[in-house]
Amino acid sequence: xxxxxxxxxxxxxxxxxxxxxxxxxxxxxxxxxxxxxxxxxxxxxxxxxxxxxxxxxxxxxxxxxxxxxxxxxxxxxxxxxxxxxxxxxxxxxxxxxxxxxxxxxxxxxxxxxxxxxxxxxxxxxxxxxxxxxxxxxxxxxxxxxxxxxxxxxxxxxxxxxxxxxxxxxxxxxxxxxxxxxxxxxxxxxxxxxxxxxxxxxxxxxxxxxxxxxxxxxxxxxxxxxxxxxxxxxxxxxxxxxxxxxxxxxxxxxxxxxxxxxxxxxxxxxxxxxxxxxxxxxxxxxxxxxxxxxxxxxxxxxxxxx
Numbered sequence: 001x002x003x004x005x006x007x008x009x010x011x012x013x014x015x016x017x018x019x020x021x022x023x024x025x026x027x028x029x030x031x032x033x034x035x036x037x038x039x040x041x042x043x044x045x046x047x048x049x050x051x052x053x054x055x056x057x058x059x060x061x062x063x064x065x066x067x068x069x070x071x072x073x074x075x076x077x078x079x080x081x082x083x084x085x086x087x088x089x090x091x092x093x094x095x096x097x098x099x100x101x102x103x104x105x106x107x108x109x110x111x112x113x114x115x116x117x118x119x120x121x122x123x124x125x126x127x128x129x130x131x132x133x134x135x136x137x138x139x140x141x142x143x144x145x146x147x148x149x150x151x152x153x154x155x156x157x158x159x160x161x162x163x164x165x166x167x168x169x170x171x172x173x174x175x176x177x178x179x180x181x182x183x184x185x186x187x188x189x190x191x192x193x194x195x196x197x198x199x200x201x202x203x204x205x206x207x208x209x210x211x212x213x214x215x216x217x218x219x220x221x222x223x224x225x226x227x228x229x230x231x232x233x234x235x236x237x238x239x240x241x242x243x244x245x246x247x248x249x250x251x252x253x254x255x256x257x258x259x260x261x262x263x264x265x266x267x268x269x270x271x272x273x274x275x276x277x278x279x280x281x282x283x284x285x286x287x288x289x290x291x292x293x294x295x296x297x298x299x300x301x302x303x304x305x
Contacts, residue, residue: 004112006038007064013106021192033099035064040078042066052081069113072120075100079121090124097123133252134245136300146240153236155206156220160247162301163187163197164254164272167230167247173219175211180204184292189273197271198292200301254299261298271295 017027039062043055101118139161146154169187177186184196218227259268296302
């Protein structure tokens with residue numbers, strides 16, 4: 001709509017993200033991308049394409065009072081301009097496109113625009129990389145290589161593999177969120193989203209022994225009684241794991257094993273807490289009972305194999 005400016009809608013979008021419990025870092029990242037695109041359109045519309053480079057060197061003279069309505073061609077031109085002044089990786093361009101897509105989906109939902117222009121924007125191809133991760137028997141050998149008197153480190157690595165949780169989710173895990181009867185753990189993921197992950201009996205037994213009767217508080221306690229820090233977890237991996245094997249790679253091992261045995265990508269995505277930007281995937285939702293059945297039937301720790 002005419003008169004709907006970036007200066008007006010960017011603060012509203014940021015507030016929308018805050019209400020959805022997005023992290024401050026994520027919101028700031030979205031804001032940077034959208035603000036740059038707003039500046040880009042303002043310069044093109046008010047000073048002309050030939051002044052882009054000049055104004056881009058000093059964006060203090062650029063403004064945000066330009067209409068948010070944009071075309072796929074303008075977005076493609078923006079991406080081309082950005083890559084012309086800096087060698088962006090394909091993954092970075094993906095993040096830029098995702099940020100703009102989220103903004104324009106929000107504008108569409110608010111009735112500000114008639115269609116999301118990002119739907120017609122092709123994403124750059126990401127070159128395939130060989131991702132180093134461990135297979136099931138390798139993960140188990142890694143865990144068994146840690147002395148039994150170092151129960152914390154053993155459990156940390158095992159729990160990441162048994163549940164597929166992120167490091168941040170592991171560190172914030174509370175004993176009260178562990179259901180020993182239901183074999184589940186409630187974890188707080190990105191943006192404060194809560195999801196349920198499943199855990200095998202042997203891992204639960206180790207948790208029970210490690211927690212020594214505690215019924216509340218952080219599962220892994222760090223300094224001053226607070227939850228353990230991600231830096232400490234990373235140090236544990238550097239101490240025990242093969243070079244290049246990080247907590248994220250063990251999470252990848254979890255996903256690879258579960259998908260290889262189940263061929264159920266929907267369950268893997270939900271277990272990992274991944275959010276998809278594809279609208280059609282909103283309908284690819286499975287309930288807890290279905291996910292539990294797949295976990296117990298196919299995941300090696302879930303079925304005792």
